[in-house]
Amino acid sequence: MLFACALWAAAPALAQTPKNIIILIADGAAGTQWDFGRYSSQVLRRQSFATTEVVFRQGTVGLLTTSPHGAYVTDSAAAGSAMATGFKTANGAVSTTPDGTAPRTVMEAAKAAGKRIGLVTTATVYDATPAAFALHARSRRDSQALVDQLLALEPDVLMGGGGEYFRPEGAAGGKRKDGKDVVAAFRAKGYQVATRPSELAAASGPKLLGLFSDDDLDFEIERDPAREPTTAEMATAALKALGASAAGFVLLVENENVDTAAHHNDAAALMRALWAFDDAVKVALEFQRAHPDTLVIVTGDHETGGFSPTYAVKDLTVLSAANRFYTGDEHLRMLERITMSLSTVKDKLGKQPSGEVLDQLLASHFPGFRLDADLRALILDGKTDERNFTYLPQNALGRMVARQTGYYWGTSGHTPQPVLVGAMGPGAELFRGYQDNTEFGKHLHRLLRAP
Numbered sequence: 001m002l003f004a005c006a007l008w009a010a011a012p013a014l015a016q017t018p019k020n021i022i023i024l025i026a027d028g029a030a031g032t033q034w035d036f037g038r039y040s041s042q043v044l045r046r047q048s049f050a051t052t053e054v055v056f057r058q059g060t061v062g063l064l065t066t067s068p069h070g071a072y073v074t075d076s077a078a079a080g081s082a083m084a085t086g087f088k089t090a091n092g093a094v095s096t097t098p099d100g101t102a103p104r105t106v107m108e109a110a111k112a113a114g115k116r117i118g119l120v121t122t123a124t125v126y127d128a129t130p131a132a133f134a135l136h137a138r139s140r141r142d143s144q145a146l147v148d149q150l151l152a153l154e155p156d157v158l159m160g161g162g163g164e165y166f167r168p169e170g171a172a173g174g175k176r177k178d179g180k181d182v183v184a185a186f187r188a189k190g191y192q193v194a195t196r197p198s199e200l201a202a203a204s205g206p207k208l209l210g211l212f213s214d215d216d217l218d219f220e221i222e223r224d225p226a227r228e229p230t231t232a233e234m235a236t237a238a239l240k241a242l243g244a245s246a247a248g249f250v251l252l253v254e255n256e257n258v259d260t261a262a263h264h265n266d267a268a269a270l271m272r273a274l275w276a277f278d279d280a281v282k283v284a285l286e287f288q289r290a291h292p293d294t295l296v297i298v299t300g301d302h303e304t305g306g307f308s309p310t311y312a313v314k315d316l317t318v319l320s321a322a323n324r325f326y327t328g329d330e331h332l333r334m335l336e337r338i339t340m341s342l343s344t345v346k347d348k349l350g351k352q353p354s355g356e357v358l359d360q361l362l363a364s365h366f367p368g369f370r371l372d373a374d375l376r377a378l379i380l381d382g383k384t385d386e387r388n389f390t391y392l393p394q395n396a397l398g399r400m401v402a403r404q405t406g407y408y409w410g411t412s413g414h415t416p417q418p419v420l421v422g423a424m425g426p427g428a429e430l431f432r433g434y435q436d437n438t439e440f441g442k443h444l445h446r447l448l449r450a451p
């Protein structure tokens with residue numbers, strides 16, 4: 001008895017270990033994004049935002065610093081690698097340290113511990129975050145090799161976009177150089193394959209491959225529900241496939257569109273992506289209620305966009321407070337009326353934007369917004385006005401939205417703002433406080449090593 005107490009005292013932080021771990025990552029989300037999700041969800045959807053109102057409020061909250069090896073500002077590969085392995089990598093590397101070693105990822109550790117594993121994302125299934133949580137590569141761009149590694153690893157659930165690197169060149173939209181049909185290879189290993197939400201809903205097996213797009217899934221603001229599932233629908237299907245395991249599972253659910261919308265400075269698309277992510281958090285929390293031996297972790301990997309809702313003057317004629325507006329509910333309603341992502345505006349404008357097409361798109365999809373002459377010139381000339389705004393024409397359109405709503409952005413890139421992490425369930429206490437993202441990874445490995 002004394003001996004047992006002494007052992008317990010040696011590891012006081014681990015009162016309990018989880019059977020299941022669900023990690024939900026909104027790529028590019030830090031405190032301001034979460035609060036924007038909370039505020040917009042309450043005002044426009046009249047719905048509680050579970051990330052802040054349940055996980056952060058009732059669970060354990062911490063902050064993670066995110067710098068990679070050799071830089072201050074991280075990319076998603078280095079951030080994901082640190083969170084998945086507990087070791088720093090350089091930007092662009094997938095769970096491979098600068099000396100070339102490949103420390104075990106969370107998903108590899110989970111598999112070694114006899115658990116089932118799942119990767120769900122709105123990006124390609126081999127994008128930086130899911131890849132870093134499971135695989136190893138010197139470069140995140142080595143898509144074909146990453147898909148080969150996914151096939152070898154056999155995650156029980158694998159869902160998202162990126163079908164083009166599962167099919168050979170010559171097959172519709174295929175990009176593989178080696179002639180392989182990797183979808184067929186997954187089928188041969190016993191996977192059910194879904195390419196539409198209806199197939200996903202009907203899937204009933206324990207092994208599931210869902211590929212709903214050739215590249216990234218669409219932004220929630222313009223998603224076609226017949227063609228692509230929501231993040232919550234993917235999470236539901238993943239939990240259905242994984243949940244029955246006696247040994248438990250580790251599931252990663254990522255919404256990458258939060259990051260992409262922020263790169264584009266697209267507040268309207270960001271808002272809907274945050275809601276879509278939060279709906280998946282609700283699915284995870286519901287699962288946890290039925291299975292209390294589940295640890296639910298909600299976090300971002302870094303901040304994107306230097307997102308800064310603020311007050312501003314309505315125009316430059318008078319700089320005093322009399323000409324100022326404070327962003328509020330009416331500006332949210334302006335965002336709500338936007339019906340197209342800035343990325344799709346770019347696609348519709350094409351390489352040689354015409355003023356006429358631009359005006360039509362704005363009139364149809366951005367009611368109430370006016371495009372100032374300086375921004376219009378940038379768009380039609382394909383130019384930027386600053387070196388850290390490199391998405392054309394999205395960033396100029398983002399500025400249009402900002403000038404009338406107060407949803408400003410500091411950059412089109414990432415920032416080193418520490419990310420919030422919230423955790424509920426057995427092991428949650430490890431994530432409390434101000435830590436580095438490598439400690440996040442070490443905690444996960446500790447939880448997976450524990451008996």
Ligand SMILES: [Zn+2]
Pocket residue numbers: 028076259260263304414
């Ligand atoms: Zn990013």
